[in-house]
Amino acid sequence: MTDLPALEISRLSVGYAGENGIIPAVEDVSLSIAPGEFVGLAGESGCGKSTIAQSILRLLRAPGIITGGAIRISGNDMLSLDDDKVRNLRWNTASIVLQNSLTSLNPVKRIGWQLQEVLDRAKGIETARRTPAELLEMVDIDPARLRAFPHELSGGQRQRVVIAMALALRPALVILDEPTTALDVIVQQEIFVTIKALQKRMGFAVLLITHDLPLLFEVADRIAVMKDGKIVESASIADFLAHPRHPYSRMLMDATPRLDLSTIEAAPTPAPARPVLEIDHLTKAYGAHPWSRAAALTAVNEVSLRVAPREIVAIVGASGSGKSTLGRMVTGLLQPTSGRILVDGQTPIPVSRRRKGQPRSAQMVFQDVYGSLNPLHTIGHHIRRAVASAPNGIEAGDIEKRVAELLTEVGLTPPASYLDRRPHELSGGQRQRVGLARALAASPKLLVADEPVSMLDVSIRRDILALIARLRDEQGVAVLYITHDVISAGYIADRIVVMHRGQIVEQGPARAVLANPQHDYTRRLIAAVPGGLAPAGPASLQPVT
Incomplete structure (x- = not known):
């Protein structure tokens, strides 16, 4: 095994070009991963985790710009190589598994065809698996599924196929960018058991990008915590669990739900009433x-x-x-x-x-509020429309008052500052509050x-759950x-x-x-x-x- 780090990032800075210049997204980040090591990069949405992942493989697209620093994968200087050489290193030397496996796979091509396409990139490199069937067996999928299309597989099976692709050419580094966020805990556990077993057998390094700290504590050797584009803490898992040093690290720990069953009160017996x-x-x-x-x-x-x-x-x-x-x-x-x-x-x-x-x-609050809101209309438009169509007899002159009440009830204050904003101008937590306000309009x-x-993110999850409980009580x-x-x-x-x-x-x-x-x-x-x-x-x- 080579002594070179599987990944070495030195003082990396990345920004996004805008009308007023370059807006920093990653600032002066350094990180090294040894061969066979499993490192977690943790932080909430917008902290720069995925920007780093895209930069490592030179997948960053405009207006993203790498403004400084160096990235080396097994000694290969990724920022000085031309595009053709970088393409040759992808899959062979480093690969990535993304969050949404359905968009990572070609919907009109069978699984076997897509696996063979990756193997065809080997160009004489000695690989651990020679056929698509062997790749599927490696990730515990029946080779009979080679003729399936992506939509005919479960979410967990699709993610295993993408993992098989990522490991087909025995890369030194595998980047996992929130690979199981959309999957249930049983499938998540099965996938990480598979990844850990394959890592032990094949010796590749892993960079896991996640906001799920309990998962990271179970699978990683080390953790690096990001906030506002910077790594604010880096430590072994044991040291981090014992003594998280940075205030942001402690906030993430506090926001991570770990229930003590002894604190759950027995639910009161509901008074007799029609359900x-x-x-x-x-x-x-x-x-x-x-x-x-x-x-x-x-x-x-x-x-x-x-x-x-x-x-x-x-x-x-x-x-x-x-x-x-x-x-x-x-x-x-x-x-x-x-x-x-x-x-x-x-x-x-x-x-x-x-x-x-x-x-x-009965009113629905959706998982993907952004997908249920028309991006062309303002928040005020969405809530006004819900109020106007509600069966509670709101007079036209009282609609604005009711809209303000709903936004206040879900914690979007002052209401006037949200009325003219569109869904993309809000955070995920704010959009979920809009979804709750819209649902409550019908009483x-x-x-x-x-x-x-x-x-x-974990801290926002806690706030939204607490809001739902408060709405029940009030x-x-x-x-x-x-x-x-x-x-x-x-x-x-x-x-x-x-x-x-x-x-x-x-x-x-x-x-x-x-x-x-x-x-x-x-x-x-x-x-x-x-x-x-x-x-x-x-x-x-x-x-x-």
Whole structure:
């Protein structure tokens, strides 16, 4: 094994050209990774992590500009080589696994073709795997899937295919840029077990870019923490856990949810009342089509559930468990195949038949609020439109007052400073608050929050969950919280309902389910949580009460 570092970054600075000059994004960053070492680069969105990853492989596009410093991969000076030589080093010497595997794969080419395309780049280099089938076997996928298209694979399978591509030519360095953020904890655990086993066998170095500190603590040897384009702390995992030195590092630790089960209060027994949500024997099935190779699918199978007024119920399960399909049926976005849904005593009106002023007792809060807001319109326009179409009889002259009230209720103050801004001018947390304000405009009895914090940084997640809990307490709204994150479910919910393959396999008070899970699948979900459910010391969070 060579003595040269797998990656050596010296005083790297990167900026983005704008009308008023170059705006710094990365400033004077130095980082070295030894062969076979696993290093985590942690920090919140906008701190410069992904800019560094793009700079390492010379993938940075205009208006991004490397303004200073040096980058060497196994001794190759990446900033002095011409474009052709850099292209030859990609895959061979360094590779990258991105967050969204679906956009990393060609949607119209079969998996086998795409793997062979990478192998064809070898140009005589001795590789550990010679065929696409061997590559799939390396990442524990049946070679029969070689003829599949990307959309025919699960999210975890697609990410394994991208990992196989990244390792096909035995690179010295593999960059993992938030590779499992969109995946549930069981799949995340399986993927990192695979990566660690392959790293031990093949000896490549890893740079993991993430804001998930518990995951990083489990898999990495060292951590470097970034804030505002600079590395503010670098240490071994053991030293960092024992004594995080920088105030920002301590803030990240404090914001990382690590529940102490002993602090979860037993949920009070709801007073007898008509449930806000009644679901009886609900089923959603998708039939096979003659022009499609996809088999018939029952996404939700004979599900029954009750949600009391002011209750927060978490629906927990892996991707494909049917939890989001359930939420979309409750809000009228999907029609059930069979069964009954009552929200505040009424069957939800399908969105396609909904008219202005009709009751909207259940309102959805989406995972990707940016995708649910028209980027051409202002925040004021979105909230005004929601208020004007709500069934609560707001007079035209009172609309502006109600808009201001809604923005204030979700913490966007002063309201006037947000009215003329567009979605891209807000942070992720601010956009999620807009989504909550828009949902509350209809004065719903039930909020269906579908993965509302999974795309947010850890400190912002805590704030949004606390906001949802406060809205429940102040406005009496019940919440159906859909998530694959067991930790956040325990943090906010009175009751946890576990779904697996379209069915409810376990439910009960949050403390009981987390402390003493009865079903094997629930135990697998909890066991897969990075760091477990035990507290991490003084940094552990208390649940929302």
